[in-house]
Amino acid sequence: MFLTRFRLNTARPGARRLLSSPQAMHAAVMSSFPTLLPTDTPPTTGPRVLWRVDHTTRAEVMLYIVGPDRPDLTHLVEQAGWPAAAAADPDRPGWQTRPYAPFLARLEADSVWAFRLTANPVHSIRRTEGEPTKRTAHLTPRHQMDWLLKRQKDSGFRILEKPLDQRRLPDGDQYQLIVRDRRDLSFGKTEHTTGRKNRVTLTTATFDGRLQVTDPDALRRTLTSGLGKAKAYGCGLMTLAPAR
Incomplete structure (x- = not known):
């Protein structure tokens, strides 16, 4: 497994196009792996290619990728990076990749870490008796936080609670966890097999917090297989x- 970081040059049209469409970014990320085809069906279990965009500031937008192989992001540098700077220094191609396995192996029970996760918090509802269930997004920070708290045990971690003297609200303020940067996304998707165009809508939220490792093996699976939809x-x- 490898962890890769790439900074997007938001002044370039190619970067703005990728940031406006998760479908386009997904295709660009998958094209970074020579052995993977865009039509490959992602595994239902085990390691897979995961990615996340962090909007640190308006000028600093980072792309993180976790995958089973070392990626080649040359095309991303040409479209959405600084190609001239990369060409001038062969030792710095425009992205950084590190083996992930040594870090994963060091995870120990009871160790404490800061974490970041961008997720699609959803639940299934049935409005009337006999109606099929429908996947619906959680829209409020409280419900989005509950979505993550319900998954922490099976995912191998426990989100830490705040000391009593740091809790400023009577309810829902006990965890070292914040929910921010909620986004409602709508973009086009073309089916590889049929060529049919569909519209995808989803809600995302970013979680920042502190956790304690409860099950190192389960947490390793979470870090390499992803959490949620x-x-x-x-x-x-x-x-x-x-x-x-």
């Missing part, structure tokens, strides 16, 4: 950083 559209990738 819409993984092809930039959801499900959780990354960890040392907790301060």
Whole structure:
């Protein structure tokens, strides 16, 4: 497994096109892996290609990719990076890739990490008796937070709670967790097999917080297989950083 980071040059039309369409970004990410075809069906279990876009500031937008092989992002540098700078320094091609396995192997029970996750928090509802269930997005930060809390045990971690003297609200403020950057996305999708054009709509939210590892093996699966739905559209990738 490999973890890759790429900074998009938001002044370039190619970067703006990719950022406006998760379908286009998905195709660009998958094209980074020579052994994978765009029509390959993603695995239902086990490692897969995951990606996430972080809007750190208006001028700094980062693309993170986790995949089973080392990617080649030359085409992304040409479309949405700084190709002249990359050509001038062969040792710095415009992205950074590191082996992920050594980090995953170091995860230990009870260790504490800061985390970030962009996800598609949804639930299934049935409005009337006998009606088929329909997948519906959670729209409020409280419900989106509950969505993640319900998945923490099976995913191998526990979100830490705040000390009592840091809780400012009477309800829903006990966790070291914030929900931000909610986005309602709508974009076109072309089916590879039929060529038919569809419209995809989904809601995403980004979670920042601190967690404690409860099951290292389960957390490794979460980090390499993703969490939740819409993984092809930039959801499900959780990354960890040392907790301060």
